[in-house]
Amino acid sequence: MLLKLTRKGLGRIIMAIDHLTRSAQKTRSPDEQASVEEAARHLALYQFTACPFCIMVRRAMHHLNVPIELRDAQTSPHREDLINQGGKLQTPCLKIDENDQTTWLYESRDIINYLEEHFG
Numbered sequence: 001m002l003l004k005l006t007r008k009g010l011g012r013i014i015m016a017i018d019h020l021t022r023s024a025q026k027t028r029s030p031d032e033q034a035s036v037e038e039a040a041r042h043l044a045l046y047q048f049t050a051c052p053f054c055i056m057v058r059r060a061m062h063h064l065n066v067p068i069e070l071r072d073a074q075t076s077p078h079r080e081d082l083i084n085q086g087g088k089l090q091t092p093c094l095k096i097d098e099n100d101q102t103t104w105l106y107e108s109r110d111i112i113n114y115l116e117e118h119f120g
Helices: 002-020 030-040 052-064 078-086 108-119
Strands: 043-047 069-072 093-098 101-106
Touching: 002 052, 030 108, 043 052, 043 078, 052 108, 069 078, 078 093, 078 101, 093 108, 101 108
Parallel strands: 043 069
Antiparallel strands: 043 093, 093 101
8 A cells, every 4th residue: 555655656746747847849840740640640558647657658759749649548448458459457558550450569668769760
């Protein structure tokens, strides 16, 4: 119980620091941004709000100006989707739907590298 409260408190502190220290978003022409937004429609980030690794990914999304749908992995049906389709309850996890195929990308560093490669 104490560990859970400590983790939750630390998560809130990290979230506050994140909001106070965010970098500027990448600027693009309207056509380029529309293209990014269209590509991002095929992505969803399964995450926990106060998870430090999820915060890292959300910071990269903000910096790259990529509007990816956020799905709370603690609630139904997202929790079940992550377990049943992704294979494990681990966050962050980026669901990528491309060419009639779904890929579940785990690990914050891998997700950030994917975002930088496709939207950087």
